[in-house]
Amino acid sequence: MREYRVGVVGCGRMAGSIDDEVEGYAACILPYSHAAAYSALGRTKIVAAADVNRDKLDAFCKRWKVESRYLDFREMIAKEKLDILSVTTPATVRHEVVTFAARKGIRAIYCEKAMCCSMSQAEDIVEACKRAKVKLNVGTLRRFHPGYQKMREIIEAGKIGEPRVVIAYSSGALMHTHSHTVDTVRFLLGDPKPIYIQGTIDGAEYDEAKNAFDQDPSLVAGQISFEGGKQAFFVPSPGMYEFEVDCTKGVVRVLDNGIDWRMRMRVESDKWGSHAPVPFPPFERVSPTVKCIEDLINAIETDSDTKCNASVGRDGMELCIGMALSHLRGGMRIKPPIENRTLYVPSN
Ligand SMILES: NC(=O)c1ccc[n+]([C@@H]2O[C@H](COP(=O)([O-])OP(=O)(O)OC[C@H]3O[C@@H](n4cnc5c(N)ncnc54)[C@H](O)[C@@H]3O)[C@@H](O)[C@H]2O)c1
Structure with missing residues (x-):
């Protein structure tokens, strides 16, 4: 069984430390963060991480024993021959990271929610994944x-x-x-x-x-x-x-x-x-984050679609x-597809 090379962009809570916050909270099935789930899976290894904040980057890499650190995600993607990329930045930078990664040959992307900030960005992501045959899951985890x-x-x-x-x-x-x-x-x-x-x-x-x-x-x-x-x-x-x-x-x-x-x-x-x-x-309490990553790996290995792909996100x-x-529009009924495709709603 092969080991998948993982890179993480955005080294904050959801990337690696949110499990500490929810300890003892019965609603959360651990592991919750991306790094904790990759580590639990055993088939995935985080080989590189990128963050614009040096302190966050260092703390993440130290905790999860990540070898390569980058302040620029583009450099990481260009150098590291990654199979899977986690995008745990604020939503405002997601479109840029995901479309860049898709163009540069990443095979699978675990993209946090919200997927991006406008419908035109969402269409770009759908198109970029389709063109480059990239498997993507959005982190709306109740699906898993x-x-x-x-x-x-x-x-x-x-x-x-x-x-x-x-x-x-x-x-x-x-x-x-x-x-x-x-x-x-x-x-x-x-x-x-x-x-x-x-x-x-x-x-x-x-x-x-x-x-x-x-x-x-x-x-x-x-x-x-x-x-x-x-x-x-x-x-x-x-x-x-x-x-x-x-x-x-x-x-x-x-x-x-x-x-x-x-x-x-x-x-x-x-x-x-x-x-x-x-x-x-009754049901088995298995981590949704682990299930989400397993679904990505299954999609790579069987060339199938993911459960929460870019179209679902869009x-x-x-x-x-x-x-x-x-x-x-004063509470008017809006019929999809909405006309205002560039209406921008930022999110962290
Ligand atoms: N699915 C879930 O249950 C869940 C839970 C928590 C957070 N989230 C999502 O995860 C994302 C991150 O949230 P968080 O709470 O971890 O935030 P955070 O602020 O703790 O972490 C975000 C990190 O991204 C970094 N960053 C910002 N711009 C960057 C760039 N251009 N390149 C590289 N790194 C960059 C920041 O420096 C920061 O370290 C959000 O979109 C949030 O909605 C999802």
Whole structure:
């Protein structure tokens, strides 16, 4: 079995230290950071890292015993003959790094969320990966979480009837937090086609001349209507991160960011439509970060597509940016594909 040469661009929390912050938090299945997962896998070795901040670079390389250090990611990519590149920078530099890496022959990219900051950047990334046959996964990790996968399986199998409504309880920034939220909603519903998007945002200024927000706005509320009459509602519940999928014969809900799952079935014999609890099936608690990297390796070895590829990332971005555009148009329904492809929403 061969060992894959990995490079990391952006040596901060998600690259190598976030596991320290979440120790003891039952919602997180470790390893969480890219470096901790590469190290646990055994088939991957981080041979080089790049960061514009010398202190961050040194601390990362010391902790993860990385031999080669670079202040410029381009130099690293040119010299290191990497198989896999992790892009754990802020989203504002992601487009530049990912498209450069794709052009320079990197085989697989693990790209953090948000994938980038505008739809035209997202299209570039999709095109660059397609042209160079690069495998890419975006780090919206609930797609790789066995609990959320089990939840989707139950919905897809029709065990609780047809999904009609998803309620996503979450506060946070549009691109930073809701890149996860929107992707999870799509995943749970089986990636249906969106029909329209509505949103209200707050906390960021829009500059018309630049067609850009000055920072990542918070999402006040959002709604997405999908094909087949499926609706998603984004509710700004403080401190909560939960998803409830209401189906025609029952309801399934993930609690406290994945600490627990609850399911209830409609009691057929009850004319008042009450629901009774049923057990949520057990699942193996395997790290989503590890699963995401394994999916990349599988894609390299079998020349198959990844589960959270650049098109999935782009389609999720369309919904986030669509909410910002709806806000700019007074809450109007926005039909995808959105026209304003260069509307820029920065995110860290
Ligand atoms: N998937 C998840 O669960 C999850 C969790 C945390 C963070 N993230 C994502 O990971 C990304 C990084 O977040 P973080 O919290 O680790 O941030 P961070 O600030 O800790 O790390 C980012 C690093 O990128 C470096 N950097 C900036 N510009 C660069 C450039 N041009 N070249 C090389 N390095 C550059 C910075 O110096 C910094 O060290 C964000 O996009 C965030 O959304 C994802």
